[in-house]
Amino acid sequence: MNRVPATKPPPPKAPVRKEKAPPVVPDLINDKDRGTQYEKGRFLGKGGFAHCYELRNKSTGEIMAGKVVPKTMLVKQYQRDKMTQEVQIHRELCHPNIVKVFHFFEDPLNVYITLELCARRSLMELHKRRKAVTEPEARYFTYQVVEGVLYLHNLKIIHRDMKLGNLFLNNDLVVKIGDFGLATTVEGDERKKTLCGTPNYIAPEVLNKCGHSFEVDIWAVGCILYILLFGQPPFESKSLEETYSRIRHNNYTIPANASQPAASLIRKMLDPVPMRRPTAKEVHRDIFFRTGFMPTRLPVSCLTMVPKFGHDTSIMEENVAPRGSADAHGHRPLTGRTALSTLPPHIVSNNADREKAQQQAAEATFREPDDAYLSQLFRQVATLLDHRLPAIDEEEAAQDDYQSPECLPVFWISKWVDYSDKYGIGYQLCDNSVGVLFNDNSRIMLDEAGNELTYIEKSNKEHYFSMKDCRDDTPQVLAKKITLLKYFRSYMNDHLLKAGEGAEQRAGDDLARLPTLRVWFRTKSAIVLHLSNGTVQVNFFNDHVKMMMCPLMQAVTFIDQNKRMLTYKFNHLQRNGCPEKFLHRLKYAKTMIERLMSDGGAKLAPSGGGSRR
Numbered sequence: 001m002n003r004v005p006a007t008k009p010p011p012p013k014a015p016v017r018k019e020k021a022p023p024v025v026p027d028l029i030n031d032k033d034r035g036t037q038y039e040k041g042r043f044l045g046k047g048g049f050a051h052c053y054e055l056r057n058k059s060t061g062e063i064m065a066g067k068v069v070p071k072t073m074l075v076k077q078y079q080r081d082k083m084t085q086e087v088q089i090h091r092e093l094c095h096p097n098i099v100k101v102f103h104f105f106e107d108p109l110n111v112y113i114t115l116e117l118c119a120r121r122s123l124m125e126l127h128k129r130r131k132a133v134t135e136p137e138a139r140y141f142t143y144q145v146v147e148g149v150l151y152l153h154n155l156k157i158i159h160r161d162m163k164l165g166n167l168f169l170n171n172d173l174v175v176k177i178g179d180f181g182l183a184t185t186v187e188g189d190e191r192k193k194t195l196c197g198t199p200n201y202i203a204p205e206v207l208n209k210c211g212h213s214f215e216v217d218i219w220a221v222g223c224i225l226y227i228l229l230f231g232q233p234p235f236e237s238k239s240l241e242e243t244y245s246r247i248r249h250n251n252y253t254i255p256a257n258a259s260q261p262a263a264s265l266i267r268k269m270l271d272p273v274p275m276r277r278p279t280a281k282e283v284h285r286d287i288f289f290r291t292g293f294m295p296t297r298l299p300v301s302c303l304t305m306v307p308k309f310g311h312d313t314s315i316m317e318e319n320v321a322p323r324g325s326a327d328a329h330g331h332r333p334l335t336g337r338t339a340l341s342t343l344p345p346h347i348v349s350n351n352a353d354r355e356k357a358q359q360q361a362a363e364a365t366f367r368e369p370d371d372a373y374l375s376q377l378f379r380q381v382a383t384l385l386d387h388r389l390p391a392i393d394e395e396e397a398a399q400d401d402y403q404s405p406e407c408l409p410v411f412w413i414s415k416w417v418d419y420s421d422k423y424g425i426g427y428q429l430c431d432n433s434v435g436v437l438f439n440d441n442s443r444i445m446l447d448e449a450g451n452e453l454t455y456i457e458k459s460n461k462e463h464y465f466s467m468k469d470c471r472d473d474t475p476q477v478l479a480k481k482i483t484l485l486k487y488f489r490s491y492m493n494d495h496l497l498k499a500g501e502g503a504e505q506r507a508g509d510d511l512a513r514l515p516t517l518r519v520w521f522r523t524k525s526a527i528v529l530h531l532s533n534g535t536v537q538v539n540f541f542n543d544h545v546k547m548m549m550c551p552l553m554q555a556v557t558f559i560d561q562n563k564r565m566l567t568y569k570f571n572h573l574q575r576n577g578c579p580e581k582f583l584h585r586l587k588y589a590k591t592m593i594e595r596l597m598s599d600g601g602a603k604l605a606p607s608g609g610g611s612r613r
């Protein structure tokens with residue numbers, strides 16, 4: 001296929017930028033000293049000097065993460081010393097909020113560190129997808145970070161590179177502090193004078209080179225809490241010089257909508273004078289962590305969607321008269337996009353905290369763009385295609401080093417059933433939750449366990465309730481929709497194969513607000529689906545290739561004919577090239593996004609071809 005019209009002279013071939021040579025990692029890795037063999041699993045990602053893979057202990061079946069550093073990266077003595085120092089500090093640590101190091105060994109090619117697997121990536125990906133999170137979530141994550149820091153400081157260890165990307169998440173969304181590459185131990189009142197490498201959230205005393213200690217970690221935690229709550233770093237600017245100048249002058253502002261305890265804690269942690277900053281112990285007992293919601297756990301869906309903090313026992317629906325204005329506890333349902341009342345039992349809090357969290361979640365959903373990021377995605381794909389992308393081989397693009405697996409979507413549609421000639425389209429998400437987009441543009445969603453139900457009116461007003469609360473007097477229209485949802489669910493469970501089978505999954509949760517199908521249509525060659533979290537999915541009928549594009553991660557994932565998942569950042573494809581086959585699909589996707597935009601709100605295109613119920 002021609003990439004340039006024949007009339008134009010072809011522009012010079014874009015240079016292909018070669019990345020650093022990736023390590024050669026055998027499929028079977030031998031830890032000779034312990035007599036253990038590991039099978040190399042999926043590629044997890046790469047950092048400045050390490051590549052990370054899922055490893056499976058052949059004899060125990062245990063799955064872990066394996067950091068691989070090629071020996072060619074450790075030629076100089078100082079590089080080897082740094083690595084040994086990092087591992088020496090890290091391997092001694094044992095705390096629920098610190099990534100566990102299991103072993104450290106080498107073979108002729110590489111050095112390996114086996115680590116506790118953090119399958120849900122890091123707070124950096126959460127931040128990219130969500131920007132500002134709600135205060136209960138910020139409290140939940142930051143408290144765990146502080147617990148880890150308190151443990152380290154008690155052992156006289158400074159981490160010195162606390163940042164979102166070093167705060168990993170396991171499948172239960174427990175925070176695990178990792179990457180001890182800049183960590184050091186402190187003797188007595190010693191002030192450290194040198195720091196190799198640049199920590200992300202650099203404290204003023206490090207910039208001023210006047211000696212630093214534990215307080216640099218507290219400064220970084222202040223930056224982390226700020227980013228979680230307000231969606232951007234406190235001293236961010238267009239240039240590094242300007243950022244450093246702002247740090248030196250303590251030039252940052254706290255948005256007016258911040259709660260008093262949050263604002264006060266941030267001010268204390270971002271004090272320009274290190275000695276005035278609270279210790280980890282003082283932060284740990286700060287009032288911010290003692291008031292307001294503190295969820296004991298968060299659902300996986302909060303990596304991409306604002307969570308909900310309660311149920312709506314008083315169902316309201318267009319064309320359905322609300323049954324009473326207050327629930328059994330005398331709580332009035334909120335009007336707006338979220339109507340919440342009864343709280344899950346594991347959240348201990350008072351009414352005022354509860355309503356505040358509800359309000360915050362509602363405000364956050366109002367901040368989501370009306371087009372669910374479609375125009376943003378269109379611009380990204382259009383920009384990518386405006387460039388002359390270097391053509392590369394498909395197999396080259398399938399190599400680990402080429403991919404960015406951290407950008408894999410949290411949710412995609414793994415099954416769908418088109419019954420729009422009568423009712424609507426039913427679908428299953430990759431976590432086994434199911435939803436229906438009805439022909440009247442209302443939506444319904446049920447989590448995997450079949451407990452948590454979300455009903456979204458045509459006007460986008462959301463109602464959450466537990467299936468246990470569904471009584472005999474459920475309004476007839478809704479009862480019918482629930483029956484249809486269950487029908488779709490059993491049909492999909494019985495009949496269809498799941499796309500992307502084998503990927504990480506987790507059961508739904510009572511705080512989960514799952515993404516729902518917003519708009520869809522079918523063409524002769526594909527079905528196009530747009531989820532409310534911004535993901536656009538295109539399933540091609542002829543060869544069963546699927547593509548998912550995420551505007552927030554600025555990335556695309558292909559599930560190819562061999563069911564391989566290949567994830568690429570748009571800017572990586574732009575710089576390093578794109579196989580012709582994917583380019584062709586991206587061009588098609590651009591037209592499809594345009595059509596989604598012009599279709600606006602859920603106009604169901606006439607169906608043509610493909611599977612149909």
Ligand SMILES: Nc1ncnc2c1ncn2[C@@H]1O[C@H](COP(=O)(O)OP(=O)(O)OP(=O)(O)O)[C@@H](O)[C@H]1O
Pocket residue numbers: 044045046047048049050051052065099115116117118119121168178179181406
């Ligand atoms: N314990 C883990 N579980 C799952 N994935 C991990 C784990 N540790 C690291 N990763 C993944 O591997 C990638 C590379 O790891 P990391 O960033 O720690 O490497 P690095 O080269 O030491 O980092 P840096 O460039 O920050 O010095 C990370 O982006 C992350 O996606």
